Every structure is written in structure tokens, then in C-alpha cells.
Amino acid sequence: MKLVTWNTQWCRGLDGIVNPERIVEGARAMADFDVLCLQEIAQGFDDMPGHPGDQPMQLQGLLPGFAVFFGAAVDEIDAHGKRQRFGNLIATRLPVARIQHHALPWPADPDQPSMPRMCTSVTVIDPDLGAIRxxxxxxxxxxxxxxxxxxxxxxxxxxxxxxxxLAPPRREEGDAGPFQAKLHTEQAVICGDFNMAPTDPAYAEMVEGFEPIAGTRRHLQDAWRVAHGDAPHAPTFRLFDRRYGPDPVACDFVFLSEALAPRLRRIEVDGNTQVSDHQPVAIELA
Structure with a gap:
């Protein structure tokens, strides 16, 4: 399975032009992807720089043969009655079993600007690897x-x-409604823009071990570390635009479940493209 993740800055390049087609072309230049994960996708925010349109619809048109799932972290009606949505998108050409959208915590922090955040989860069926969340x-x-x-x-x-x-719910025989058995899997890829350096305490939380049920121990693994050990992460932000800091930094990550980490064959960062303010990351699992 080949996957590309990219914070697109609502498909706005460093030249100020909003163009979803350039994002799709840039991702395809990295890999013939089966799954494309995009962050900062806009719908209805026509007054933002570059005047983005209905980007989920545009991306669906650019990805024939793919199913597109858009999860809005921001979903609101403006003063003129227009709906505005902003969030994450997963597109895949693999069979899909489940779709989930999770709102993430938004505790009060009055000293900082902030916006709601969320996670979109799509369980796909890879012909070789099986179910992957x-x-x-x-x-x-x-x-x-x-x-x-x-x-x-x-x-x-x-x-x-x-x-x-590990401990699925009891099955209700003959149930054809919402209580029917669900597909669960420990195999997971968690990717995106985490807005943290590898030295950030939140990064340590991501890879902290946990016990899903008593007597078991699991932890997520950073795909870059799996492939490159202690070598510094290739930067994914502030390579060309230094408005947010003087030095390039890695903040776009792919975390793998223990079951998938040994399947990693490649991880790559495109350090040349300027069609977003972030650099895309590609992985291959086999």
C-alpha cells in the first residue's frame, strides 16, 4: 500500500495561487498512491487568500476511481447564512469498510489563538496487508x-x-441494523500535520506505550525512525517560507502500529515542491 500525506494550506502554493490539481499532481509524482491524506481542505471560505472553492468536490473530480471522505473540524454558518467547512480529507481507491470522524479535545487556552481539530479515520482493505485503519x-x-x-x-x-x-463486542445474531458486527483492526497508520517537532512533549505522548486490555502492551512507532533510526527527520515545514520561524522543522509525521512497522519499505519527503507551505510525505507498506 502506498500512501501520501500532505498539509496543503487549502491547496495554496507559495506563489499565492490556489490549485488543487497541483496538489494531486505533486502527490502522484511521489507515488502511485492508494491512499491520499490531505489536511487544510476548505469548503465555503471564499474570502480566504486565493479564494478556495469547494475543494472536496474539486478533489473528487481530480481523483476518478477514488472514494473521497471529508471531515470538517470547523463547520459553521457565517453571518450571511453560508456554510463554511475546513478540515481533513482521505481519498482511496482501496475497498472501504468503515468511516469515522472524531472531534479532538479543545480545552480553553485564552492566551492563544486556536481552532477546533479533528481526526478522520477510514478503514481500508489492502489485498496483501488486510484491514488497515x-x-x-x-x-x-x-x-x-x-x-x-x-x-x-x-x-x-x-x-x-x-x-x-482484542475483545470485540458480543455479536447479535441476525442483526442487520447498526449493532451488526464491525470490522476492527490493530493495523493503523496515523498521519498528518502534528505541528510539533520530534522534541515536543506531545510527540513523546504519541509513542508512549499503552495497554489496550490488561496483559497486553502496544505502542505507535514513527515511520521515519523505523526506516532511518536516529537520523534527523527530513524537514517538512519552513523550508522556503520563514514567516513562522527561522529554521526548517519536521512536523508532518506518519505513525505506524506495531503490526505495520515491519512492513515499511519506504518513507520519503519531497523537499522541492512549493505548491504548499508544507512538504508531502510518502510511505510504502508491503
Whole structure:
């Protein structure tokens, strides 16, 4: 399975032009992806720089043969009655079993600007690897308090899914309604823009071990570390635009469940593209 994750800055390049087609082309240049995870996708925010349109619809048109799932962290009606949505998107050409949208914690932090955050989760069926839960997210940039709470919640979502796999609910025979048996899997990819460096305490929370049920021990692994050990992460932010800091930094990560980590064959960062203010990350599992 090939996956690309990218914070698109609502598909706005450093030239100020909003163009979803460039995002799709840039992702395809990295990999013939089966799954595409995008953050900062806009719908209805016509007054934002570059005047983005209905980007979920545009991306669906650019990805024939893919199912597209948009999860809005911000979903509101403006003063003129227009709906505005902003969030994450997963597109995949693999069979899909489950779709979930999780609101992440947003504790009060009056000293910092902030916005709601969420995680979209799509369970796909890879012909070789089986069921994989792909989760994509975009954590808070300004508030370290909120970012930490969100990292803890992401790990807890994964822990719950692992617990459901190890100890599934009792089946109700003959049930064709919402209580019918669900597909659960411990195999997971959690990716996106985490707005934290590898030295951030929230990063340590992501890879902290946990027990989904008593007597078991699990932990998420950073795909870069799996492939490159202690070598510094390739930067994914502030390579070309230094408005948010003087030095490039890695803040876009792919975390793998223990079952998937040995399946990692490649992880790559495109350090050249400027069609977003972030750099895309590609992985291959086999």
C-alpha cells in the first residue's frame, strides 16, 4: 500500500495561487498512491487568500476511481447564512469498510489563538496487508496545552480500536441494523500535520506505550525512525517560507502500529515542491 500525506494550506502554493490539481499532481509524482491524506481542505471560505472553492468536490473530480471522505473540524454558518467547512480529507481507491470522524479535545487556552481539530479515520482493505485503519489529523499550532490533549486523544483512539480488536463486542445474531458486527483492526497508520517537532512533549505522548486490555502492551512507532533510526527527520515545514520561524522543522509525521512497522519499505519527503507551505510525505507498506 502506498500512501501520501500532505498539509496543503487549502491547496495554496507559495506563489499565492490556489490549485488543487497541483496538489494531486505533486502527490502522484511521489507515488502511485492508494491512499491520499490531505489536511487544510476548505469548503465555503471564499474570502480566504486565493479564494478556495469547494475543494472536496474539486478533489473528487481530480481523483476518478477514488472514494473521497471529508471531515470538517470547523463547520459553521457565517453571518450571511453560508456554510463554511475546513478540515481533513482521505481519498482511496482501496475497498472501504468503515468511516469515522472524531472531534479532538479543545480545552480553553485564552492566551492563544486556536481552532477546533479533528481526526478522520477510514478503514481500508489492502489485498496483501488486510484491514488497515488510516487516520489523518492536523493538531493545534499555537497552543501546546491543546496540542498535548489532542495527541493523548489520538493515542487513546488507537488504544480503543486495539481493545475492540482484542475483545470485540458480543455479536447479535441476525442483526442487520447498526449493532451488526464491525470490522476492527490493530493495523493503523496515523498521519498528518502534528505541528510539533520530534522534541515536543506531545510527540513523546504519541509513542508512549499503552495497554489496550490488561496483559497486553502496544505502542505507535514513527515511520521515519523505523526506516532511518536516529537520523534527523527530513524537514517538512519552513523550508522556503520563514514567516513562522527561522529554521526548517519536521512536523508532518506518519505513525505506524506495531503490526505495520515491519512492513515499511519506504518513507520519503519531497523537499522541492512549493505548491504548499508544507512538504508531502510518502510511505510504502508491503
Amino acid at each position: 488510516v487516520m489523518t489529523t492536523h493538531l493545534e499550532y499555537y497552543s501546546s496545552t491543546q496540542r498535548m490533549a489532542q495527541a493523548v486523544a489520538l493515542r487513546e483512539l488507537h488504544a480503543q480500536a486495539c481493545a475492540q480488536t
